[in-house]
Amino acid sequence: MTKIVVLGAGIAGHVAASHLRRKLSKEHEVVVVSPNSNYQWIPSNIWVGIGRMKPKDLIFPLAPLYAKKNIDYKQAKAISFYPEGDTDEQKPYVLAEYVAGDEKGKKEKVTYDYLINATGPKLNFGATEGLSPGNNKAHSVCTYTHAQEAWVALEEAIQQMKQGKKTKILIGTGHAKATCQGAAFEYILNVEQELRRHKVRDMAEITWISNEYQLGDFGMDGMLLSYGSNILKSSEMVEMIFEDRGINWILGAGVNKVEDGVAHYETLDGEYKQETYDFAMLIPSFSGHGFKAFGKNGEDITERLFKGFMIVDADYTPKPYEEWTVQDWPETYQNPSYANIFAPGIAFAPPHGISKPRKSKNGTDITPAPPRTGMPSGITAKLVADNIIEMIKNPNHELHHKGSMGNMGAACIASAGFGMTKGSGISITTYPIVPDFKKYPDTHGRKLGKTFGSIGLAGHWLKLALHYAFIYKAKMKPFWWLIPE
Amino acid sequence: MTQRISKYKRFMMMNPIVQFFKFIYLSLKVLVIVAGGHGGTRKA
Ligand SMILES: Cc1cc2nc3c(=O)[nH]c(=O)nc-3n(C[C@H](O)[C@H](O)[C@H](O)COP(=O)(O)OP(=O)(O)OC[C@H]3O[C@@H](n4cnc5c(N)ncnc54)[C@H](O)[C@@H]3O)c2cc1C
Numbered sequence: 001m002t003k004i005v006v007l008g009a010g011i012a013g014h015v016a017a018s019h020l021r022r023k024l025s026k027e028h029e030v031v032v033v034s035p036n037s038n039y040q041w042i043p044s045n046i047w048v049g050i051g052r053m054k055p056k057d058l059i060f061p062l063a064p065l066y067a068k069k070n071i072d073y074k075q076a077k078a079i080s081f082y083p084e085g086d087t088d089e090q091k092p093y094v095l096a097e098y099v100a101g102d103e104k105g106k107k108e109k110v111t112y113d114y115l116i117n118a119t120g121p122k123l124n125f126g127a128t129e130g131l132s133p134g135n136n137k138a139h140s141v142c143t144y145t146h147a148q149e150a151w152v153a154l155e156e157a158i159q160q161m162k163q164g165k166k167t168k169i170l171i172g173t174g175h176a177k178a179t180c181q182g183a184a185f186e187y188i189l190n191v192e193q194e195l196r197r198h199k200v201r202d203m204a205e206i207t208w209i210s211n212e213y214q215l216g217d218f219g220m221d222g223m224l225l226s227y228g229s230n231i232l233k234s235s236e237m238v239e240m241i242f243e244d245r246g247i248n249w250i251l252g253a254g255v256n257k258v259e260d261g262v263a264h265y266e267t268l269d270g271e272y273k274q275e276t277y278d279f280a281m282l283i284p285s286f287s288g289h290g291f292k293a294f295g296k297n298g299e300d301i302t303e304r305l306f307k308g309f310m311i312v313d314a315d316y317t318p319k320p321y322e323e324w325t326v327q328d329w330p331e332t333y334q335n336p337s338y339a340n341i342f343a344p345g346i347a348f349a350p351p352h353g354i355s356k357p358r359k360s361k362n363g364t365d366i367t368p369a370p371p372r373t374g375m376p377s378g379i380t381a382k383l384v385a386d387n388i389i390e391m392i393k394n395p396n397h398e399l400h401h402k403g404s405m406g407n408m409g410a411a412c413i414a415s416a417g418f419g420m421t422k423g424s425g426i427s428i429t430t431y432p433i434v435p436d437f438k439k440y441p442d443t444h445g446r447k448l449g450k451t452f453g454s455i456g457l458a459g460h461w462l463k464l465a466l467h468y469a470f471i472y473k474a475k476m477k478p479f480w481w482l483i484p485e
Numbered sequence: 486m487t488q489r490i491s492k493y494k495r496f497m498m499m500n501p502i503v504q505f506f507k508f509i510y511l512s513l514k515v516l517v518i519v520a521g522g523h524g525g526t527r528k529a
Contacts, residue, residue: 240489240490241489243486243487243489244486244487244488244489244490245486246486246487326526327526327527329526331524331525331526331527375519379519383523402523402524402525403523403525404523404524404525404526404527406526407523407524407525407526408523409518409519409523410518411515411518411519413515421501422499424498427511427515429514429515429518431518436526450521452514454507454511455490455498456497456498456499456507457498457499457500457501457504458504458505458507458508458510458511459511461504461508462511462512462515465512484516484519484520485519
């Protein structure tokens with residue numbers, strides 16, 4: 001009998017646990033340790049943040065599903081890692097603390113044969129002074145509760161606009177090294193459309209603020225896209241959309257402080273500026289959770305497991321942008337020190353960025369961190385599950401299932417407005433996610449055709465279809481596994 | 486606000502019939518990219 005412990009029940013953790021359970025016989029134990037009692041389909045938070053969906057539309061409780069599917073669930077959070085056990089416990093374990101119910105506050109050594117760390121990012125609001133969801137008129141859409149709070153504030157702003165108040169809206173990244181520009185991009189377009197629906201668009205000045213050097217960078221160094229019969233840079237596509245919708249933009253901005261209605265930022269030119277607003281949505285920086293790891297005798301071995309996020313089979317040798325290659329990116333998400341530990345999704349430490357790193361004249365890094373969206377999170381989780389299954393059958397097996405972000409495509413269907421007839425979506429696919437400049441030297445590291453953009457109502461339908469399909473899949477309803485990651 | 490998308494393009498972007506076919510096309514295209522597989526990069 002083998003015991004596999006999955007930390008986190010987000011996209012990566014849930015995909016890994018559900019595939020393991022489906023493919024492994026009952027004698028093997030699958031345990032999920034996660035603090036949030038609900039599964040949430042994060043991409044639809046955007047629609048909660050504009051009041052077009054309710055949190056209940058994108059969440060469901062995990063405990064009943066896991067009980068039904070024979071997955072052991074602990075509503076707890078991992079605190080520290082003991083990959084060699086300790087002097088009392090022979091088996092490797094994770095120290096977890098229950099966060100709810102009768103056992104709240106109780107700590108448990110959760111032993112494992114294989115460990116999947118799918119704890120995603122820590123939303124590091126603390127890295128930007130004054131940035132915290134719901135304070136200083138600045139909001140977040142990173143969780144469904146944040147998104148709901150954002151909607152309450154936006155709705156109030158809309159009411160004030162209806163009464164004649166001119167309003168400034170600021171949306172983008174809230175830190176010099178933030179990622180997830182795509183989510184902020186979706187939100188700004190949805191907010192803009194909602195203001196038009198409420199007939200108050202002329203009362204609002206909407207501004208995009210971002211650490212990107214160019215529009216459409218998305219932390220992916222921008223893209224060269226096929227767009228209809230044209231070839232377009234993602235910067236040109238986003239510029240076209242923003243100009244068409246009357247959205248202003250501030251680029252190369254490292255937001256470092258937020259006060260009541262004021263965002264302070266540094267520019268790449270080294271200037272310190274500020275932007276006032278009545279409503280803001282600023283994505284915080286993402287960081288590792290600050291986990292510690294200990295050896296058999298209690299010695300600190302954190303640096304063998306973590307580099308902020310978890311260390312995996314990437315090449316972490318520091319090198320300049322010109323020397324980055326796709327080979328630096330991990331393929332199996334296995335920790336090099338402990339072969340039974342894996343980190344798919346956002347939980348793994350990337351070898352470096354994807355966008356060209358830039359510093360301000362004062363030496364501040366102002367560069368988007370590399371995104372890891374839902375699709376690669378799901379794909380990497382599934383391949384980790386498949387490798388573990390093979391390892392259980394044959395412990396000395398070479399890992400066959402590989403999926404580097406340098407050899408994987410991704411689809412990003414960005415909502416640009418909600419509505420069955422009035423909605424819009426910007427569908428962007430990229431292949432590969434991490435540009436391979438050797439393979440595709442003339443098309444900015446990506447394969448044209450597989451890297452394309454499209455704007456229109458169909459994009460909204462597709463995003464909505466994906467919402468229902470992925471919630472169906474996450475609920476593990478009949479034939480759920482036929483829906484790809 | 487600067488009009489960057491022509492009236493004709495906008496009509497095509499929002500026409501439900503045109504977009505229905507686009508929806509099918511996009512769904513298949515996305516599926517091909519996902520199902521197109523993934524792999525390593527180190528041993529080509
Ligand atoms: C607003 C928004 C919109 C987005 N839209 C899209 C989109 O349209 N398309 C797309 O592809 N991607 C989108 N993304 C990105 C996508 O949501 C992420 O790629 C994905 O959620 C990453 O999955 P993950 O499992 O690695 O991390 P998460 O989904 O963050 O899951 C982490 C899990 O770990 C748990 N956890 C945290 N701490 C601990 C601990 N100490 N112990 C145990 N468990 C812990 C959490 O509770 C959670 O269950 C969006 C992201 C945001 C924020």
